[in-house]
Amino acid sequence: MHTWTARLIEIWEENGARVGLLECPADHRPSAGRCLLGAAREGPPPVLPHLLFPGGLLPEGLVLAPGLPLSWQPGIELALRGPFGSGFHLPPKARHVLLAAPQHSPRRLLPLIPLALAQRSEVTLVCHPDFLAALSHPLPPLVEAIPPEALPEALDWADYLAADCPAGLPHLLTEWRGSGQALISVPMPCGNLADCGACAVNTRGGWKLACKDGPVFDLRDLA
């Protein structure tokens, strides 16, 4: 398990959630939905390192999705482990890509946007307007943002769905018959070091560990 260090360049708030910018070498950048574990290099170590997700890419570095601990300040050095786990896999043939984060920040889905646009997919983002307005950078003009109420119609339109619903997948999504994936929010204390089982997810194919087989799972596999 490779451990590396990087500097936290900046921290800002988006609708109350702490987002960060990490000076991150290209070969250590997690793809959408994959994880990092991080802890401040100086000061008393936390009981467990913090679980981090990519939330976008800027010229200066990697955006870390909401959830940074209050004790982190801009400028500190982080010790990091990862990327690990299995992230989103955008089907190359997807033409109507639906990103659905109806309950909270859409940050963890944003890294999919440049990939989708690069393969000339149309992209729709379902997201609460407050979170949308709070984003530090506007969405690319080609991306359509719609509120959670519009999710049902968007599902009719989509041929690929990427969902991030920490409070649990709504029925609408679990019952969707199309091709899609969901990022499942579970604790990952051992970060794939110990088969500790805290991140276990029950799938049609049996128990899976989110830190290894996930945290992104195919919607059809989720029991």
Add this chain to the structure above:
Amino acid sequence: MHTWTARLIEIWEENGARVGLLECPADHRPSAGRCLLGAAREGPPPVLPHLLFPGGLLPEGLVLAPGLPLSWQPGIELALRGPFGSGFHLPPKARHVLLAAPQHSPRRLLPLIPLALAQRSEVTLVCHPDFLAALSHPLPPLVEAIPPEALPEALDWADYLAADCPAGLPHLLTEWRGSGQALISVPMPCGNLADCGACAVNTRGGWKLACKDGPVFDLRDLA
């Protein structure tokens, strides 16, 4: 037990020790050697509030002697209790005032300087040169600063001694026959709320509680 709030204006380091400046109403200012208990008003409360001592007076506020917790940042509001305990009592007739902090920062003795100068005493401060050099403001020109090695001669000269030796009083001081007082460093978890006894000091007059009868005791009473 009266609780009040005040803003921490500034924090700086003196020879590695964290010193602060507190916006402190005149009627709440502890005299030399008396105590305050403080905790940040926001954020998770510490298990116990922090013990604070006056370390000088500036036009902007009260200097807090070294030992501020790392989690405190300039600008935060503190909740405070005190002043409590019994501090230094400069004898009005003292002419040769010796302040002795041979082991660490002299900050907790500095509030005695303006009182001594006001009654036209001569003042000598025993202190390690590194701590002296680190003080944010120079000593008044009338104060002579000497290194710890010079303590024996200074004792011959002094007619009042105020000592602050957290690591324990050196024999030289306990055996001194003159009039003097020492600030005894003990934990004060209950801050005179519970007779908890953690701050108990054995004196010739029996057990005393530093949070009530001290933390400044007459040298002659210290067993």
Add this chain to the structure above:
Amino acid sequence: MKHDLYLASPLLNAAGTLGFSPRAGLDWLGQLGAFITNPISLHHRSPAHDRTLIPFEGGILLHTGLINPGLRYVLNQHAARWAGLPVPVWVHLIASGPEEAAAMTRQLEGLENVHAVELGLPPEISPAAALSLVKGAHCELPLVVQLPFEQAAQLGPALKGSPAAAFSLAPPRGLLPGQGRLASGRLLGPALLPQALNVVQSLAKAGCPVIGSGGVTCGDDLRAMLEAGAAAVQLDTLLWGLKGPGNLAASIPAEGWGFPLQDEDLDFPPALENQ
């Protein structure tokens, strides 16, 4: 005639946290269901020579030596103040044996506004010795027995037939390096909460009326204690913070809590029956 263990609020202070009588000006004192005194022995006890306070992650280790001036002195100094307090007083006693316990409780009977005795048990006491100490302390006042944390789950059930009207918990003991040696003392602070909840639940499930304590710092903690089966809750280091109990009283469930308890309720007090 026995008084009932009646409490107008489930909030109490732990013995040792507010002195022998409360300091003047504690404006939140009325939030407490009762004021519990510091531990009092028959004869005075001076501070332990190795007294210490050592912080650790989430708590402190404290060893003072149960310092107190002895019962006679405490009664001289404080009994009149107890009579005038706005809340009932529970007197915490420590005794070296049943006769000493009897001699002490006798002096408390009939004192104005003294509503109960809390009897501390020494660490590592056997169930038989605990029972004889509790029997010795039996008097006209309801008796709350403070169990050593580590043995509480075992001692509580063993004392169910005894004169104990309810149980409370002494802080657990710990060991930490300090001043060049390992120092032993009581552990206090929020780090103790999960274990305290566990002990409270196990006593409550065994049908023992229990007053919870250990690491309670906020309304969620208080509600968790009551949910685990505590009939009331003692606060410790929280009271040494700068907000006293803060707005903890706002978190007391409207539907009530374990007390009032009567001695006859010992086996199945109302609050625990529905578990």
Add this chain to the structure above:
Amino acid sequence: MKHDLYLASPLLNAAGTLGFSPRAGLDWLGQLGAFITNPISLHHRSPAHDRTLIPFEGGILLHTGLINPGLRYVLNQHAARWAGLPVPVWVHLIASGPEEAAAMTRQLEGLENVHAVELGLPPEISPAAALSLVKGAHCELPLVVQLPFEQAAQLGPALKGSPAAAFSLAPPRGLLPGQGRLASGRLLGPALLPQALNVVQSLAKAGCPVIGSGGVTCGDDLRAMLEAGAAAVQLDTLLWGLKGPGNLAASIPAEGWGFPLQDEDLDFPPALENQ
């Protein structure tokens, strides 16, 4: 023939912290005196339906349900890897009774590089049931018995005549509010250190060879464990941090520690004799 419990380093991992065999690329693995496997049962165990992780001041409450694929599967997948490890392997077993324990330990005898069995005991086990489980697990390999934290001071001395060559400590159990109910689980983190030191000292004083664990995060903690009488020390959540054991090995006292232990040393191992 019994192997001795020989350790080239007093640092171990706690069962459950490094998997069934260690991940490739753990460059600090060689610092360990032995690698201890995750707990393994005879039959597979799926995750507890109420698995949870709840942080508290200084620690975490973790409940997973002892998830493991069962002994046969583990041996298929991992026994060959164990043989090639640079450190000895101790296999952690959990068994529902003595026969199951016997059936499991039998399968471990003769496995290359397997140097000991660590037997987990279920919480709240009686001394008699513990003794029969330990006897069931008796085999050619030295047996380390992992005691429930809360009963360790009682169970250790009760098992002194048993085939146990040494004792280790399971994390204490706790209760915390989470997801609308009180959740039960094991407690891990630096908050546990003072109680762990206390239990270790009490076992060592009773003449029980003990491997300490609970909240060790730095050299001072490690030295305190050895000073309290631990013959070796298991690391837990520290290994899930980003520095592994860090430079803990630098804090191992040059004058040595409790192991090597032999079965005959049971009552007075060299390290504890001089206490």
